[in-house]
Amino acid sequence: xxxxxxxxxxxxxxxxxxxxxxxxxxxxxxxxxxxxxxxxxxxxxxxxxxxxxxxxxxxxxxxxxxxxxxxxxxxxxxxxxxxxxxxxxxxxxxxxxxxxxxxxxxxxxxxxxxxxxxxxxxxxxxxxxxxxxxxxxxxxxxxxxxxxxxxxxxxxxxxxxxxxxxxxxxxxxxxxxxxxxxxxxxxxxxxxxxxxxxxxxxxxxxxxxxxxxxxxxxxxxxxxxxxxxxxxxxxxxxxxxxxxxxxxxxxxxxx
Ligand SMILES: C[S@@+](CC[C@H](N)C(=O)[O-])C[C@H]1O[C@@H](n2cnc3c(N)ncnc32)[C@H](O)[C@@H]1O
Numbered sequence: 001x002x003x004x005x006x007x008x009x010x011x012x013x014x015x016x017x018x019x020x021x022x023x024x025x026x027x028x029x030x031x032x033x034x035x036x037x038x039x040x041x042x043x044x045x046x047x048x049x050x051x052x053x054x055x056x057x058x059x060x061x062x063x064x065x066x067x068x069x070x071x072x073x074x075x076x077x078x079x080x081x082x083x084x085x086x087x088x089x090x091x092x093x094x095x096x097x098x099x100x101x102x103x104x105x106x107x108x109x110x111x112x113x114x115x116x117x118x119x120x121x122x123x124x125x126x127x128x129x130x131x132x133x134x135x136x137x138x139x140x141x142x143x144x145x146x147x148x149x150x151x152x153x154x155x156x157x158x159x160x161x162x163x164x165x166x167x168x169x170x171x172x173x174x175x176x177x178x179x180x181x182x183x184x185x186x187x188x189x190x191x192x193x194x195x196x197x198x199x200x201x202x203x204x205x206x207x208x209x210x211x212x213x214x215x216x217x218x219x220x221x222x223x224x225x226x227x228x229x230x231x232x233x234x235x236x237x238x239x240x241x242x243x244x245x246x247x248x249x250x251x252x253x254x255x
Contacts, residue, residue, distance in 0.1 A: 006035060013039055020044045041175035054104040058130045063122035065185035067100035070216075071161055073242040075104050077214055077249045078157060081237075085109055090153065092206060093117070094143055094160035094199065097185060099127035099136070101159055106134045115152065117141040120184055143198050154208045161216035162195030164188040192218060196225045200232040204254060212237075213252040222247045 003021050010017035024034045027048040037047050043066055045051035051060045053067035054075050060066050082089065089112040093102035096116030106114050114136040118124050124138050131138070141148045143162075165186045170178060177186070188194055196215070203213060213234070217225050226236050235255040242248035 001031065001035075006031075009035060010038055013041055023048060042180055043176045046180050051098075051100075053100040055107065056100075056104060058098045058100045058103070059126055060098055061122075061126050062180060063120060063182055064098040064126045065161075065181050067098055070242045070244070070246075070248055071101060073240055073248045074101055074159060074161065074214055074216055075108070077238075077240040077251060078105060078159065078212075079108060080240075081212055081214075081251060082109075082157060086111055087156075088112060089156040091115070091157045091159065092152070092155040094158065095119075095162050095185075095195075096127050096138065097123050097161075099130040099138075101161060102127075102136060103130055103132075103134050105157070105159070106136060115139065115155070117143070117148075119143075120182065123182070123185075143195065143202065149202050149205050152206060154211070155206050156208055156211050157214070158203060158206060158211065159214045160195075160199060162188065162199065164192045164195065164216075164218040164221060166190060166192035188218075191224075192221065193224055193228065196228050200228050200234065203234075204232075207254050211253065213250075215250045215252070216248060217250060219246050222250065225250055 006021035007018045010020050014020045023044050034047050045060050045066050050057050051067045054072055058067055089109055091105055091112055091114040093116040096102055096118045102114045102116045106112055116138045119142045121140055127138050163186050165188055167187055167190055170186055222239050229252055233255050234252045236252055238251040239247045240249040
């Protein structure tokens, strides 16, 4: 089968059939089996086990959320608010998943150090493979547990892309996401906001004077999430849209 033929076959399941065909062909191995998996809605990144994000490539698997182009807005927002690349920032990533956010930031700030937490041991295994000598500690923690911050130090930059899909909307997501990203990376509880409520309660003990918090949010969640944090005495500094003009990142500090 050539590129044209494979592209044609993938048109029904993909918005980027030619790119998908190229990536599957370049990956080698059993091409027929890989095409069958793609026709079954499995994302190319899960089939070939890697995905480009910001300036690097990260290992991905069924145990982690696929790194998303929308989340690159997080990296751009941190760079805008913390322009001195030589500062030795201490960075916390809550729900580190594959590590794509934390590790991209550590690459941008060569003097920085990081901590990534996640509830999923399987996700932490993938993050460990992606760490590649970067100065980061990965710890299993559940941010819904009341004392999860007790043995953590303070941080200059806290980032999080928590699960934020309302439980009832998960079945409406595209099959590429619904069937192949882990539920624990998606499910934000009945209204999608459970993780933000938990974080608004627990983040204060992790902050230095001047610490900044960057939160990824879902479409149309900016008002609700702002409200949760301003009610807990945080100050909203900025809302940053993604490339599709959807408000994607809230920048906050503690008032
Ligand atoms: C939307 S994914 C984000 C992954 C990665 N940071 C990214 O942006 O690609 C959310 C992550 O939060 C983790 N998570 C979900 N519930 C959690 C909890 N209660 N405590 C800690 N981590 C949790 C999931 O395992 C998942 O890796």
